[in-house]
Amino acid sequence: MPQADPRDTDDIALHGITVRYGRAKASVTAVEDVSLAARPGEFVVLVGPSGCGKTTLLRIAAGFVTASEGTATVRGEAPVPGRATGVVFQQSRLFPWRTAGGNIAFALARQGVPRELRAARTEELLARVGLAGTAGRRTWELSGGQQQRVAIARALAGEPQVLLMDEPFAALDALTRERLQEEVRTLAAASGTTVLFVTHSAEEAVLLGSRVLVMAAGPGRIVAELETGLERAAGTDVAALRGSAEFSRLRGELAAVMREAALGPAAG
Template identity: 85%
Template sequence: MPRADTADLALDRITVGYGRPKARVTAVQDVSLRVAPGEFVVLVGPSGCGKTTLLRIAAGFVEPTRGTATVRGEAPVPGSATGVVFQQPRLFPWRTAGGNVAFALARHGVPRAQRAARTRELLEQVGLAGMEGRRTWELSGGQQQRVAIARTLAGEPRVLLMDEPFAALDALTRERLQEEVRTLAAASGTTVLFVTHSAEEAVLLGSRVLVMAAGPGRIVTELEVGLERGPGTDVAALRGTPEFSRLRGELAAVMRQASPPPRAD
């Protein structure tokens, strides 16, 4: 784990509680994590263990009950050094694909004269070259998520927070976007904190995987992923390697241990 003074993102002893004092529910308890510059860290765990809550704290959307969050040494401010990609694209339906990206560029102070060219660059970067004039309802679910990623990249975030961004997509589209996001992050040096329920996705994307358990939410295991994933890596071939299978199996076993047993009716 990187030291606090070298981390792009640091959460220190984060605790989050809800409800009245006499009926207080602790959702997250004493969670600390650090993500180094350019690192791709994945959070996995059962529903309700606080993964999304930690992302929202890192983005500056939520204040913890106790503990501190910093992005590049400063308290997180929404829309500044962090960009967030949600499970659903949340595009503006009255704008085109290009219009959604251009809106983000305007919010981040890019001069009007530069927006059209930059919009084309960003859409090309996510595999949507020439589609800036398409309406949102003319795009597939995977294409809409690509627009959402391009819109987030418009702010040139130092830290990218991704909350199960591919969960609603079909398997083939999900695999393609996984490869593209990993390549984009590596090429740009962007720091990523990524949430998923999938052991396979976690091993494929993460350089490090943190496993959370619920009741209350806490980190119980850290898994280093030492797979070679340079430019031009054949992701399909990587999935077929013995090391990938070993890591996926090891992580899946830890995730099962961290998940509560089903409740009896």
């Protein structure tokens, strides 16, 4: 009897991914022969210098981009935008003509949630990201951090098994970024959602990721992998975790690997 492909058990499986832009001799290889997987409930972080292909890989998993070579599956099927995945971008990308609740209700409608259930579900999602009672507020009345929380709530509207996050906190101030990091970490731990997260920050990667993949550019490829092994259960004291010796050690180790990867092909 043939053995099952282990990728069939992964929530995200990218195998032999190569992405080229342009044609023939003028083409540029952005990503070359990259394979990665995320098991159910795993929080995988991609780090690396600008232009190494982190966002390209996330967009392939979302179904927004098709690879030149290789295969991609999400929960065993070819990626389709909005099916089984929620996506959060660096900018919130909320509809400015809708309220906070209206943005989420729109996503619920797209998922086929009956109209009479949307208001309660919207309030539940807003409360989940710490924004209870803000459904009627306009997007311009919300701070940048609050807008990003609404974007996360909207991504969760379809109860996705997989959440894809592309540097969602990069444009926020340090305090808001830390607060949202803790909230996303707790949310993922409590829900068991599988997360693929893109960042430039070694500290953010170590805090959030159960596993961190380091990429290098020219062309984009994975050059290192780090298992963090930090406590991930819901209710973990994240502030104490940030101050721990193990966190500092892992952050330093990852930062060193990222510096080496940023040197280019010679470092790989």
